[in-house]
Amino acid sequence: MAPDDIPPKYDTTKIEAVMLELVTELHPTHLTKAALAAKIVADAGDRREARTAREAINGLREFGLIHPRPDDIVEPTVAALHAVALLKER
Numbered sequence: 001m002a003p004d005d006i007p008p009k010y011d012t013t014k015i016e017a018v019m020l021e022l023v024t025e026l027h028p029t030h031l032t033k034a035a036l037a038a039k040i041v042a043d044a045g046d047r048r049e050a051r052t053a054r055e056a057i058n059g060l061r062e063f064g065l066i067h068p069r070p071d072d073i074v075e076p077t078v079a080a081l082h083a084v085a086l087l088k089e090r
Contacts, residue, residue: 009042009049015056020065023076024084032072033057 008014018040023030031039037053044050057074060066065080076084 009046010052012052012055012059015040015052016059019053019056020060020076020080021084023060023066023074024081027076027081030073030075033074034072036074 019036022039023036033054036057037050038044041049041053057066060080061068065077065083067075067077069075
């Protein structure tokens, strides 16, 4: 399947963008990984969709947009909050 043929719910990049916007909108409320994923996964029985959500959260952590916390809480970094605020100003 070509990258353009991937349904959005399985596209990690698109899900990262949705997750980033959601965690910054929710801030200062912080959710667990599972609770955050549940907000965007339409079909909890779809293992691929759930895996894509987990990969998106991990990707945001790797890129420094979510704090690397020892617990399961997803918290945006100051850089993430600032970047999203800048993009919304466009």
